[in-house]
Amino acid sequence: MTQSIPATKLAPTEPAPTEPAQDEPAQDEPQYPLAPSAVDASVYTDQARYQGELDRILSHAWFPVFPSADVPKPRDYVVWNQLGQSVVIIRLDDGSVSAWHNVCQHRGALLVEGSGRCSNGRFTCPWHGFVYDLEGSVRQVPLRESFDPAQLAGLRAPAVRVVEWSGWIWLTLSDTLPDLLEYLDTIGEELAGYRLDRFDTRFRVSVTLTANWKIVVDAFNETWHVPFTHKSTLSGLVLWRDASLKISSPHSWMTLPIRGFTDKVSNSDHRQTHLCHYLAFPNTIFSCFPNHLQMWTAWPVAPDKTVLNAYQLVGPTPDGLSDAKWEQHNERDWKHFLDVLAEDSEVINNFAALARSKGFRRNIFNTAESRLTAFHDEVAKRLR
Ligand code: FES
Numbered sequence: 001m002t003q004s005i006p007a008t009k010l011a012p013t014e015p016a017p018t019e020p021a022q023d024e025p026a027q028d029e030p031q032y033p034l035a036p037s038a039v040d041a042s043v044y045t046d047q048a049r050y051q052g053e054l055d056r057i058l059s060h061a062w063f064p065v066f067p068s069a070d071v072p073k074p075r076d077y078v079v080w081n082q083l084g085q086s087v088v089i090i091r092l093d094d095g096s097v098s099a100w101h102n103v104c105q106h107r108g109a110l111l112v113e114g115s116g117r118c119s120n121g122r123f124t125c126p127w128h129g130f131v132y133d134l135e136g137s138v139r140q141v142p143l144r145e146s147f148d149p150a151q152l153a154g155l156r157a158p159a160v161r162v163v164e165w166s167g168w169i170w171l172t173l174s175d176t177l178p179d180l181l182e183y184l185d186t187i188g189e190e191l192a193g194y195r196l197d198r199f200d201t202r203f204r205v206s207v208t209l210t211a212n213w214k215i216v217v218d219a220f221n222e223t224w225h226v227p228f229t230h231k232s233t234l235s236g237l238v239l240w241r242d243a244s245l246k247i248s249s250p251h252s253w254m255t256l257p258i259r260g261f262t263d264k265v266s267n268s269d270h271r272q273t274h275l276c277h278y279l280a281f282p283n284t285i286f287s288c289f290p291n292h293l294q295m296w297t298a299w300p301v302a303p304d305k306t307v308l309n310a311y312q313l314v315g316p317t318p319d320g321l322s323d324a325k326w327e328q329h330n331e332r333d334w335k336h337f338l339d340v341l342a343e344d345s346e347v348i349n350n351f352a353a354l355a356r357s358k359g360f361r362r363n364i365f366n367t368a369e370s371r372l373t374a375f376h377d378e379v380a381k382r383l384r
């Protein structure tokens, strides 16, 4: 659990709804919904299992990969490199976004690096000069007459599904996955209430952690490590004992009261009163306050190595605050987030020394770790 909280300054910017939010939990909804469980240590270490997770889980999920603002104008592009893939994401002249595998269809060279603007609308392969248009189709071939025409017919870098939603470009490597909002389901409905298209991505960081990606996901989906790991940073700020966990398979989420804020705000929408924390299965987390949030994605790079890309998204300046003050709050929140992240990282990175330990036999989850139970059940189900 990582978050920073200017508790008294996070007044909602929207008027209080007069009707209860439809997603408000029933009174008798259990705080910790699932029974205790356990997973074998090999879940985090086995190489074959890791490959299976890449193929059958991470290749069949939607991810937010870049803020839309990273490609503001037609012909702006960025390259996404994760999960052993390289994908060009580019804004077309009609304002839509296209994505295609960054692989030359002649002999597999990398076509594009970094980010920038493709002013002339053409990408030229650095090896033998095949020329691609903005949508990844081959437009020119040197020595064309020397190729088999059938091999060149309709040749293009394979397309990748992308969609823009809530100020972000979302990507999936799957051709068969349902559309984004159907995939996100409850999590999408929850996030829609924040109107994230009004938010700016003000800060970002990338850290490499020496642990399996599921260790990283586990670490951010329960709260009761707060009084130990985050004794001086978080434990006075969130009422971690009162977290209310919700399973919305394959995703999960929770609401968490904020000390000195939740009980003072009169609003029936939990998004305006609580810290709401969402796991968009399998590896993206949104940790949301009414006016700002942090979002991060855990990208596996090896069975024992994970890159965590984290962002702070900031909403419009709340009523009663100057822009300068709001900026100060956001800078302070981000610094606080980095402090909390450093505390989590220290624990997570110590797994490097223990992953092969004969003493690491299984992980046991209590009911307060119901979201971890649900996550591992979902992972196991997809590997069967
Ligand atoms: S590999 Fe790209 S033109 Fe040859």
Ligand SMILES: [Fe+2]
Binding pocket: 001, 002, 219, 220, 225, 229, 230, 344
């Ligand atoms: Fe934490």
